[in-house]
Amino acid sequence: MNNGLVINSNSGLYRVRTDGGEVVCRAKGLLRLGTVFPVTGDTVTLAEEGGAFLIDGIGGRKNFLVRPPLANLDAVVLVVSTVAPAPNTFVLDKLTAIMENCGIETAILFTKCDLKRFEDMEAVYRKAGFAVFTSPSEQTDLKDFLRGKTAALIGNTGAGKTTLLNNLSGGAIAEKTAEVSRKLGRGKHTTRETTMYQLDGYSLVDTPGFSAVESARYGDFSRDRLPHLFREFAPYIERCGYADCRHIKENDCEIRAALSRGEIAETRYESFCQMTAE
Ligand SMILES: Nc1nc2c(ncn2[C@@H]2O[C@H](COP(=O)(O)OP(=O)(O)OP(=O)(O)O)[C@@H](O)[C@H]2O)c(=O)[nH]1
Ligand SMILES: [Mg+2]
Numbered sequence: 001m002n003n004g005l006v007i008n009s010n011s012g013l014y015r016v017r018t019d020g021g022e023v024v025c026r027a028k029g030l031l032r033l034g035t036v037f038p039v040t041g042d043t044v045t046l047a048e049e050g051g052a053f054l055i056d057g058i059g060g061r062k063n064f065l066v067r068p069p070l071a072n073l074d075a076v077v078l079v080v081s082t083v084a085p086a087p088n089t090f091v092l093d094k095l096t097a098i099m100e101n102c103g104i105e106t107a108i109l110f111t112k113c114d115l116k117r118f119e120d121m122e123a124v125y126r127k128a129g130f131a132v133f134t135s136p137s138e139q140t141d142l143k144d145f146l147r148g149k150t151a152a153l154i155g156n157t158g159a160g161k162t163t164l165l166n167n168l169s170g171g172a173i174a175e176k177t178a179e180v181s182r183k184l185g186r187g188k189h190t191t192r193e194t195t196m197y198q199l200d201g202y203s204l205v206d207t208p209g210f211s212a213v214e215s216a217r218y219g220d221f222s223r224d225r226l227p228h229l230f231r232e233f234a235p236y237i238e239r240c241g242y243a244d245c246r247h248i249k250e251n252d253c254e255i256r257a258a259l260s261r262g263e264i265a266e267t268r269y270e271s272f273c274q275m276t277a278e
């Protein structure tokens with residue numbers, strides 16, 4: 001049992017899934033104190049010292065997210081609730097850009113669709129090229145998307161990430177979540193840790209939600225890179241009149257032309273302008 005997969009980390013303690021079952025351990029000196037430390041999703045090597053296991057190496061990462069700290073994802077599901085909290089297109093577009101920047105496949109899931117639907121918004125993201133799902137009614141398509149993947153649920157606090165995980169697991173995880181919350185004595189069942197769960201044919205990571213304000217700190221891009229992080233801009237970028245077009249005010253801008261023809265959604269373009277300004 002020398003290799004494992006980190007499925008949870010909390011204050012320097014890691015839960016690692018190995019062939020021989022789960023172990024809880026710490027990381028060795030440099031991995032504890034250095035700039036590179038294990039995160040959920042990491043493949044790690046374990047050493048045994050004085051009867052306890054220690055993480056003594058981290059395998060190569062195919063991708064890495066700073067917040068929530070995660071490695072080696074096949075996909076991210078951005079969880080957006082239609083009510084409480086209401087959707088914020090700027091936050092969502094920032095998240096899609098962050099995922100594009102990390103090269104992680106992205107789907108968008110609208111929750112609380114039993115209370116309200118935003119069909120226009122669903123259409124905007126489908127047209128931009130994302131897989132879009134709604135919850136709680138229809139989960140077959142989502143399960144098809146997740147099959148064979150390790151995916152993370154990411155979104156605002158209260159958006160419904162844990163609820164979705166519980167529903168997908170058929171209630172198997174629900175009890176556990178409630179139990180932990182009771183033990184911690186917290187009134188609200190808000191998720192505090194990033195934890196990977198093995199479900200039927202896929203792995204799903206539940207993550208702590210963030211407030212809209214916090215999301216501003218999630219990504220940092222150069223101005224040159226930004227247009228490339230809006231996937232629906234791709235066909236138009238090269239055709240712009242100026243090689244150094246910022247796609248903001250220029251007259252010969254193909255992106256702005258596509259916008260006026262309705263081929264690019266206004267909300268997506270507004271987010272792009274706002275992110276450029278920042
Ligand atoms: N009506 C309705 N309520 C939902 C739905 N999904 C979640 N909720 C409710 O929304 C609240 C928050 O859900 P959670 O699953 O805890 O949200 P979360 O995204 O895990 O929140 P954090 O852990 O804080 O990030 C709970 O009261 C849920 O019952 C849904 O599809 N429909
Ligand atoms: Mg939660």
Ligand SMILES: [Zn+2]
Pocket residue numbers: 240241245246247248250252253254255256
């Ligand atoms: Zn342009």
